[in-house]
Amino acid sequence: MPPYTRGKLRDQLTYVLVTDDAYFIFKTKDLSALPGISTSDITAIGHKTAEAVASDATKIRIVGASAPQPPRVTKKLSNASVGTQQSVSTFCGHTSLSSAQTAGWKVTKTRRSVLLRAASALSGSQTAIAQLSDGSLYCFPMNKADFDSYGATLKLKSAATEQSATEVSKLVSGSSIPRPGRATIKTAAGASFSSFYSSEALSDLGAAGFSVLSEELVLKIAAPAP
Secondary structure (H helix, E strand, O other): OOHHHOOOOOOEEEEEEEEOOEEEEEEEOOHHHOOOOOHHHHHHOOOEOOOOOOOOOOOEEEEOOOEOEOOEEEEEOOOOOOOOOOEEEEEOOOOOHHHHHHOOOEEEEOOEOOOOOOOEOOEOEEEEEEEOOOOOEEEEEEEHHHHHHHOOOOOOEEOOOOOOHHHHOOEEEOOOEOEOEEEEEEOOOOOEEEEEEOHHHHHHHOOOOOEEEEOOEOOOOOOOOO
């Protein structure tokens, strides 16, 4: 670990737009404390505080996702001396790339999107999609035979279903938040099958023979009073 990183807390909770319908939330150190990084530099890359996005109550809040992930940008620190931090790298809002480049940031990694795998005769696995109460569409791999047997009861969608632009903007996978609930059932062969489920299926799972292991985890922000 370089000496200049020791003792530097990542205590700044930061939001950036990762799609038109979702914020990606992460913690970073205080970038404005770095030499050569101004408040305008941070504004240019679309970093926002929780207070600044409170009015966007309808947007999905994503934490710790494998996808989508925002672009990454890097900027060299002006007048950095030998042995000190020479550059800084961080996430950038997907709509802020132009302003970031104008402010001297270099795009080092493009946005990572969610990959969907439709059912195929060549593969025994496909992408299943669970819809949560915040509007997010959580994508995960599922055995094709299991999807055929239980997908309707769990109210899961298939990746083969055509996705609108708005739906694509709400896809997420591998996230800590949002995360669907899980349910389990004993099969006719005596084995156990467990899976994520769409939140709207919760009230019907018991009647279908499923036991609920957990419920959805989402981060909702109350809409401001009119």
